[in-house]
Amino acid sequence: MSSQNYDYLDGNAAAGELSKIFVMDVTAAEGKCAHCGTTRRFAEAHVYMQCPGVVARCAGCEHVLLRLVNVRQRVVLDVSGMTYLSLDTAQTC
């Protein structure tokens, strides 16, 4: 266990940053990994924040699911690591 690197957080930590783009909550959204095909809640993704943006990886295979980078007045989003992201429109707060 000591050899494990626990330098990641999870999808909950990225939700504030992603709220700049998504009007719906992403933590409860279900995303399918384009690499291993597993479908999980975005909250469960391993998220790396120690970079100029956000990188989310599949909790199962560590394949990159999503990248978000802030560059001056632009925000660049790459979601090619997910086959789909399914969001709940009935969500209430």
Place this chain on the structure above:
Amino acid sequence: MAGTAVLGIVTWRTATVVGLRDETPTARTLALAVDDWPGHVAGQHVDVRLTAADGYSAVRSYSIASAPSSDGRIELTIEQLPNGEVSPYLTQQVVVGDELEVRGPIGRWFVWRPEQSGTIQLVAGGSGIVPLMAMIRSRASANSTAPFRLLYSVREPVAVWYRDELQAISDHDSSVTITYAYTRTAPKDSPRPPGRIDAGLIAHSTWPPILSPTCYVCGPTSFVESAAGLLIASGYDPDKIRTERFGPTGEQK
């Protein structure tokens, strides 16, 4: 809930510090009055943004500690991190009347709602108690009778947050049970020597897996991985374990 937009856009709002309360020598609760606060659900968090005079800004995430209420107020409990960029300011320097920027509430997955009547197992590591405390407070303020158990791993007795309130709630309500797991120093009357949560403690202090409880596990990443792994190994359904990992995001290492 009623009347609020289904698609609530999360924006930065001004929050005024209206109260300060020390929980431990290194942790302080900030009560904030937030402009146009839309309300929250227990388990949600906010981002806090501080901006310096030269325009440099820093954003950190903090879980909401208070139960949902309609008065536009929330409480955050913040631990001072050594070499932190934001937490020393929030725990040492901030005074009543100061303004901060707050974005939220954020997250609809790691939440407990009073409509949930099922059995609940909470597992906290250190300051991971905060969103779970919001759930316990939400349960109390909604007069919910959902059976709750909390397993709270903490370094030493002085590091326990909300101790008196947790004691009062469990004294008053037999369906809330609290077990402390001291990792470094245990009180003399502790039934267990200091140590991390292990399979024996899980078996002894959490709900039997047959009751199919929903679990909320919050703490540092290493704690969450270990605790969730122990729950699964002892027979808990992985699909009913919700986790929230936190760490010193963006803070200097």
